[in-house]
Amino acid sequence: MPQTRLDTARIRAARQVIDPAFLDTPLYRCEALEPALGCAVSIKLETANPVRSFKARGTEIVASLLADHGPQAVVCASAGNLGQALAWSGRRRGLDVTVVASRHATAAKLDRIRALDARLELVDGDHETARKRAAAIARRDGIRLLEDSLDIQTCEGAATIGLELADSTTPFDTVLIALGGGALATGVGHVMKDLAPETEVICVQPLGAPAMTHSWHQRRVVTTDSARTIADGVAGRYPIPAVLDDLLLVADDALLVQETSIIAGMRKLHDHAGLIVEPSAALGIAAILENRDRFAERHVVTIVCGSNVNIDDYHRWIATAPTHTS
Incomplete structure (x- = not known):
């Protein structure tokens, strides 16, 4: 292997x-x-x-670890699906979830993130701009940064x-x-x-x-x-x-x-x-x-x-x- x-x-x-x-x-x-x-x-x-x-398969693991051992707040950058999944998993476990996305992201995805009670911050530019902003929020607030694929x-x-x-x-x-x-x-x-x-x-x-x-x-x-x-x-x-x-x-x-x-x-x-x-x-x-x-x-x-x-x-x-x- x-x-x-x-x-x-x-x-x-x-x-x-x-x-x-x-x-x-x-x-x-x-x-x-x-x-x-x-x-x-x-x-x-x-x-x-x-x-x-499929994204909640991963956010369920992250949210479970945070609920048991980690900070109670988490931020991610998302084109929409990861943010929605993290909001779902986090709400279920009482976590404070922030999602950063491009304001040009699919509106249906952004609406669902809001409906799941996550804090949504929109940025100008594309997903890479959102990634940089999410990292800056994590550093500023001392919270967990979830990086899709790297985590x-x-x-x-x-x-x-x-x-x-x-x-x-x-x-x-x-x-x-x-x-x-x-x-x-x-x-x-x-x-x-x-x-x-x-x-x-x-x-x-x-x-x-x-x-x-x-x-x-x-x-x-x-x-x-x-x-x-x-x-x-x-x-x-x-x-x-x-x-x-x-x-x-x-x-x-x-x-x-x-x-x-x-x-x-x-x-x-x-x-x-x-x-x-x-x-x-x-x-x-x-x-x-x-x-x-x-x-x-x-x-x-x-x-x-x-x-x-x-x-x-x-x-x-x-x-x-x-x-x-x-």
């Missing part, structure tokens, strides 16, 4: 801390998608929970998805994972390499936000000046070195996909799986659409990682997507 920062025993123990509402999410073969994609496709559905994304709990929480995939009675060849900061990819990837090493681990990122993918291919941190994608949940520009080190050990490939393919993937999931998803959750389908020959005759699992989306934006996007199945 490659020596990442993660530990499979800790990941197994994490299942005892995480609220069962976020565990054992549906995993099923979606035959209705297969004619359009040319391969066997299974969906791991991480949207059927109270925060509609091992976010990775090991996400890794519990890998345990559920590895325990599946249905074998599959490839798992497609949305790649942003890297918590989901390194977490699931670690477990696959440990418990199901024959499974190919492929990360997928938008062409307009390619920093981590370029870093993986060049085996060094590569930053970008901007991120231009509708997939706001994976639009980072500054990969974290320690996370990249883990990703290099557990990922077999990293692919970039176009915005038109992401939108087409959202439409496919709507039309053939009955799922309304945010753009990041459609990255796996987008990868299949752009690489049909590579995945033909294979059984592919895609992790549908979130469904927090402004409905007006969603309808506008999928209205531009082709409706044919080839």
